[in-house]
Amino acid sequence: MTTEILKPTSDTILKAAGLIQKGCVVGMPTETVYGLAGDAFNEEALLSIFKTKSRPTFDPLIIHVAFETNQQALEELVRLELVDESSLTEVAKSHVNKLTATFWPGPLTLVLPKTKKVPDLATSGLPTVAVRMPSHPVAQSLIQAAGTPVAAPSANRFGKISPTCAEHVAEELGGLIPLILDGDSSEIGLESTIVAVHASGALTLLRPGKISLEEIKKVSGAEVQKGARVVPANAPQEAPGMLASHYAPTKPLTMLPEKITELPLNFFENKNLPARLGLLTFDSKAKSKEALSKLTRKEVFCETLTETGNLEEAARNLFAKLRTLDHSEAEVLFTEPCPSSAGIGYAITDRLVRACTPRS
Ligand code: TXA
Ligand code: MG
Numbered sequence: 281m282t283t284e285i286l287k288p289t290s291d292t293i294l295k296a297a298g299l300i301q302k303g304c305v306v307g308m309p310t311e312t313v314y315g316l317a318g319d320a321f322n323e324e325a326l327l328s329i330f331k332t333k334s335r336p337t338f339d340p341l342i343i344h345v346a347f348e349t350n351q352q353a354l355e356e357l358v359r360l361e362l363v364d365e366s367s368l369t370e371v372a373k374s375h376v377n378k379l380t381a382t383f384w385p386g387p388l389t390l391v392l393p394k395t396k397k398v399p400d401l402a403t404s405g406l407p408t409v410a411v412r413m414p415s416h417p418v419a420q421s422l423i424q425a426a427g428t429p430v431a432a433p434s435a436n437r438f439g440k441i442s443p444t445c446a447e448h449v450a451e452e453l454g455g456l457i458p459l460i461l462d463g464d465s466s467e468i469g470l471e472s473t474i475v476a477v478h479a480s481g482a483l484t485l486l487r488p489g490k491i492s493l494e495e496i497k498k499v500s501g502a503e504v505q506k507g508a509r510v511v512p513a514n515a516p517q518e519a520p521g522m523l524a525s526h527y528a529p530t531k532p533l534t535m536l537p538e539k540i541t542e543l544p545l546n547f548f549e550n551k552n553l554p555a556r557l558g559l560l561t562f563d564s565k566a567k568s569k570e571a572l573s574k575l576t577r578k579e580v581f582c583e584t585l586t587e588t589g590n591l592e593e594a595a596r597n598l599f600a601k602l603r604t605l606d607h608s609e610a611e612v613l614f615t616e617p618c619p620s621s622a623g624i625g626y627a628i629t630d631r632l633v634r635a636c637t638p639r640s
Contacts, residue, residue, distance in 0.1 A: 283307075283454045285446050288418045288461050296461055297425035305329050307435050307449040308422055309463025310414040312387045312472050312489070313442040313599070314449045315344070315432030316457070317422065320362075326401045326431060332456050335438040340404040341431040342389050342472070343411050346423035353380035353413070360429055361397040362409055368393065371481030375500045379475070382499045385415035387468055387490045391476035402431050412472055418463040434471060435460075441527055441599050441606070441635070444469050448603065469596035470627050476507065488627040490595065526634040527599070529606035531558070533613040533636045539563060540571045540616060548576045555579060558610030560601060562586055562594055562619050572614070581608040591624050598631060 286292040288309075296306045300318060303325045308317040316332060318325030320343045330337050347356045354376045357363040365373065376390060394409035403409050411429075414420065423430050434442040435449045443449045446462035473489030475496055483500060484507035485493050496504050536543065540561060559582045561568035569582035583601040585594035605613050615636070618628045 281455055281458060283450055283457055283460060285450060285460045285462050288421070288463055292459075292461060293418065293421050293425055296422055296459055297427075299458055300325070300422075300426040300428070300430060303328070305332055305457055306422075307446065307453070307457060307460030308419055308430070308432055309416050309446070309461055309466065310344075310419045310432070311416045311467045312414070312470060313444055313466050314435045314446070314460075315419075315430075316435040316449075316453065317344070317430045317432040319426065320344075320402055320429040320431040321397065321399065322428075323399050323401055326399055329431060329433060330401075332453060333433060333436070333438050335433065337401060338404045339433075339438075340406055340410060341402050341433050342474075343398070343402060343409060344419065344423055344430045344432050345411060345413050346385070346420040347413070351381060353377070353384055357392070357411060361395050362411055362429060363392045364395045365393070367479045368477075369479060369481050371502075372477050372479055375477050375481060375483060375502060378499050378501075379477075379496070380413075383491055383495075384413040385420065386413070387415075387470075387472040388412060389472045389474040389487075391474065391486065393479060408476070410474060416463055416466075418461055422461065439526055439528055441529060441602050442471060444596075444599050448600070451603075465596070465600075467596065468592075469598055469600075470624070470631060473627070475504070488630050490592075490624050490627065492623045492626065494623070527602075527631050528635050528637070529602050529613060531606055531611065531613050533602075533615060535615050535617055535632060535636050537617070539619070540568050540575075540614075543571075543575060545575065553578055554611035556581065556608075556610045558605040558608055558613035559583070560585065560605060560613070560615040562589065562616050568616075579609075581605060581610040589619065591618070591620060591628065594618070595624050595628055598628060602635060 305318040308315045389412040436452045444466040473491040474487040476484040483504045556579045565584040572580045
């Protein structure tokens with residue numbers, strides 16, 4: 281199959297929507313990362329999503345919605361027959377209303393009780409469904425034109441680096457899907473924050489993202505537990521999100537204990553390094569490159585996530601720069617640790633740790 285990459289116009293969006301209505305899957309830009317979109321209520325489309333990504337069916341999907349107003353999001357989710365609100369307490373409903381009124385459309389996914397209409401395949405047999413309303417105008421137009429909620433995991437092969445532009449989707453899934461809508465580079469660059477709203481009203485942060493734990497607490501007025509990503513009962517022991525290696529480049533990636541300019545002079549002694557090294561820094565590219573060359577006397581390929589210490593910029597660049605280093609001549613890769621673990625720094629650290637090669 282040839283994969284068309286098309287700029288979004290009303291015609292190309294209608295074309296993509298028509299493919300979704302036929303049960304095909306297409307590349308969809310969102311503000312977080314690009315998604316592989318298919319009709320959430322069509323089992324053939326869901327199967328095709330899992331197959332195209334080589335994703336195991338025990339890893340549940342996020343369902344994307346678009347509607348005019350975010351003020352009555354819960355009502356809309358019920359009307360769309362995605363969410364069963366009957367088991368939600370008033371506290372839980374109030375959390376959903378506050379969170380959606382503040383953060384939708386945008387990079388927040390909520391995990392809520394599902395209806396029978398949502399195929400078990402979409403939720404890996406879980407009694408809950410993950411839903412989000414993306415803010416990217418092309419995603420919104422596409423979902424509205426398709427006239428159905430759209431399941432969309434990140435448009436990468438399973439376990440690989442998430443795509444933040446149309447070319448990355450083509451690199452990952454070219455030849456496997458008919459069409460990618462090119463909605464420019466994703467503004468945020470990290471997948472959405474995922475929060476489970478339990479029937480009782482308790483909140484659990486399942487995946488960190490741009491919207492931080494602190495913001496969720498402030499808006500909901502509730503405590504938020506940090507939780508591991510859910511492993512469905514029928515999953516093998518090692519389930520995705522729990523897998524040590526996720527978002528992974530093909531070359532070995534190791535996190536340094538300190539920024540490169542602060543490492544002791546003997547840090548790389550007896551480390552048996554190859555001739556060409558890659559480095560991901562949160563600082564000046566020139567300075568960091570020089571520091572690693574000095575410490576190792578090797579050829580260094582360096583990419584910076586931000587020259588100015590701006591972590592939102594670092595998040596936006598993270599997956600693209602990892603990809604650049606993966607394609608470079610470097611044989612092994614190093615990354616500096618994220619200089620902050622607060623706010624979006626926490627989400628960046630989460631992705632970097634998962635991208636690193638597990639130590640055996
Ligand atoms: O930003 C995003 O969320 C992107 C864009 C495309 O919207 N999508 C995305 O999807 O990151 P994906 O498939 O890469 O991540 C889905 C994750 C699952 O791995 C799981 O951790 C969580 O969402 N998830 C989905 N349904 C769940 C459920 N019912 N309970 C708990 N976690 C769930
Ligand atoms: Mg993903």
